[in-house]
Amino acid sequence: MTTTDTLRVPDALLHYEVRGDGPLLVLVGAPMDARAFEPLADLLAVDHTVLTTDPRGINRSAVDDPDRDATPELRADDLARLVRHVDAGPAAVLGSSGGAVSALALAQAHLDLAHTVIAHEPPLDQLVPDRADLLRRTDEMVATYRTGDRLGAWRQFLAIANIRMPDEVVEQVFGGDPGPQGLADERFQYEHMLRPTVRWVPDLDALRSASTRLVVGIGEDSGGELCERTxxxxxxxxxxxxxxxxxxxxxxxxxxxxxxxxxxxxxxEG
Known part of the structure; x- marks a missing residue:
């Protein structure tokens, strides 16, 4: 059984879903919304209370100010409020991609809410030697998107991430009409989520000294990609x-x- 509800937080109304019963497990992405985690959440809900959410500004989580950036700190505060709201914590948190950055920011700022954080492939560009070039290319990609060249921006995105994909697949996946909501989510990601995420610098001293168990996850098939390096x-x-x-x-x-x-x-193992 899945319970769907909303939670009012500062500047946003968060959509969230709760499945199952047992220890609290939070699955979070950015810009991926709760739909991306549905099959995994269903499998884990047999023995966990699984919390998923749409990050602020994406899909069903509307923001009051669409021009405000969705920083990792804001997204972490949202997660903290959700964990307190469902009142089943402390939680294990799996964050993937930008959601991994949100989860790390949660561990850094809200020490009592997560006993385990699994950061799966966080795009922390500031941690690698070619950070300046990556951030410059990211700015160029956002500028491309703002000209209306969606497909060109996605090609730049894949190049920065070092994700290899045949051009015909790129056109098939990213070149079609995403629909009004998909377009709105894409615009919010490019203009208000992506740069704050890749520019975020974790406080490694604080994370090392925290009681939260920290796991850094990498995909077996991610060899050579940027998120493997970060x-x-x-x-x-x-x-x-x-x-x-x-x-x-x-x-x-x-x-x-x-x-x-x-x-x-x-x-x-924890």
Whole structure:
């Protein structure tokens, strides 16, 4: 059974969903919304209370000010309010991509709410040596998007991420009409979520000294991609060994059964 509701937070009305019963497990992405986690959440809900949400400004989580950036700090505060609201914590949190940055910001600022944070492929560009070039290229990509060249911006995105995809697949996946909501989400991601996420610098000293168990996840198929490099840099900074998960950057969605089995192993190890 899935319960769907909303929570009013400063400057936003958050859509969230709760499944199952047991220890609290939060699954969060950015810009991915709750729909991306549905198959995985259903599998884990047999023995967990699983909380998923649309991040502020995306899909069903409307913001009062659409011109305000959705920073990792704001998204972490949203997660903190959700965990307190469902009143089933402290939680284990799996964050993927930008959601991994949100989860790290949660661990850094709200020490009592997460006993485990699994940061799966956070795009922390500031942690790698070529950070200045990456941030410059990101600014150029956003500028391309603002000219109306959606497909060109997505090609730049994939190039920065070092994700190889045949051009015909790129056109098929990103070149079509995403519809009004998809277009609004895409615009919010490019203009108000992406840059605050990749520019965020974790406080490694604070994270190392926190009681929260920190796991850095990397997809088995992510070799050579930017998020493998940023994740390895994070793991080195935290003094932990990276943990491999099935699939690539969105392995949780591509093969939720295998990903979920590995996630259970990682949670048991804690």
């Amino acid at each position: 994740s390895e840099a994070l793991a080195e900074g935290l003094g932990v060994e990276p943990t491999r998960f099935p699939g690539g950057h969105v392995g949780f969605a591509d093969d939720p059964r295998r990903f979920g089995a590995r996630l259970r192993e990682v949670l048991r």
